[in-house]
Amino acid sequence: MSLVISRACVAVLAVLLFSSACQAQLSSTFYDRTCPNALSTIRSAVRTAIARERRMAASLIRLHFHDCFVQGCDASILLVDAPSITSEQNALQNKGSARGYEVIDKAKSDVEKICPGVVSCADILAVAARDASEYVGGPSWTAKLGRRDSTTASISLASSQLPRFTASLGSLIELFGSKGLSARDMVALSGSHTIGQAQCVTFRDRIYSNASDIHAGFASTRRRRCPANFGNGDGNLAAMDLVTPNSFDNNYFKNLMQKKGLLASDQVLFSGGSTDGMVSEYSRNPSVFKSDFAAAMVKMGDIEPLTGSAGIIRKVCSLVN
Template structure:
């Protein structure tokens, strides 16, 4: 027989974990807007497809917005908040300042949604769906996005500066940064595959092309013409030298050929014996496996500490907290 005191403790423990961990996952649902805003997903998809057709790089920018939102206090739309006279958001943090893009696309999507379903679809959910639709628009596979996130009423400049993985991290640093968010090393390698699209500034890869030895010499030479040893900090180069506007597995082929643009990229492959080398080879050899693992890791990332229920709010303007 279990004593009454132990029974009560067990009940309390279950209740504690349910309160803290149960509702968030339980309240996110792929059909969250089926009744309240049935055209939500098609509206977001249409806007993303339009934006990507005008500039394919925008797909990578929208995907990155979702990453930089979720890695800072969870997927709550905090990255979208503008600074005000008495509020400092995350846009001026080191990883974001003059780097994040796509805010105007999000504004357009939000405006369209507010016209058909006022006060219903959160900015955080817009980011999650736009990230998925961007990958699909660039040739990647789809995944089902759980919905029902609400928007934060605050942001954290300090967390943005400390929580977003740096392009200068070592392999152990990358593993630690992703592990702190609950990701396995395999999931970290899969999520890093987002660098199969997009661009990076000279300032974040200059040290690699001039000082590192684990880089293809011809590749380094080609980059130096676009990124001098001094100056030209904002000059862009593709993260994937072969198919920078197609979501495929070429990123992993590049790593095997020592053509990772960022220091952190090439850390995933050291030549055959590193702890992540086999995973890089697996994704190079089987793009379908990469697509599946990437989608599953994105779903997991989208579940990072979402605000649900009555927490937070549904912002009517993604750039500012609702007044009143």
């Protein structure tokens, strides 16, 4: 009898140990029991927002990226200025540029209504990025969940860890490498510049440079809505992929091969360097691009998450509880 009990105890202990070890890992079934309708609720908020404004798909994908590259995927980007917080939203790479915060807030408040205090803002960002890609014809993937939210933000890390459009290929490879992402992941992820828009200030120097790495006709078309002088039309928007701006396809890579990358940091991916072969492969093979993109998004979503008892579940994404 006592042997049976002690065996049972060992079994219970093993299950407990195993489950606590698993807590540190993200899992696609994380909310299956605690909030079974979380994903469908997020999805409908995301779909409503993109149906209203198609660009929002791009903005939501970028928001998840800008979250994950700063302190890991912990929703730190969503925190607004407060006595103990200097918001990452004011970093150069985000200010007047990162968008979609209100869509995440809406998804969060919808989810709070059905399961208060259960679903993290960091997971909502990850799911929203996935749903956004899917909605505009991009790949879908199984989102891994179980991230928790930070109680801190870092504007200084945002300034140093988010890539700049002036970055060289070498420094981009190094930056992504420091996050555990390969050059191939970086090229695939940059393929999301097949949708969305950029402001004149981010590509002005390139289109007025008369450099040999830009298609002359492309530059002159782009100059029409982006005046030469700094301070003039800085915020004018241009589609990052002129040809098919609203669909998530591999046209971005075809553009690069014709020297029609909008940002300098786009064109460096096809400029006689080590990533040329990847660009050309993705331009020829959309299905390889899409599956590599999906895999790289999952990998990106795994950057230093807070799990288990680390961090918190924020009640409102923009504030620490």
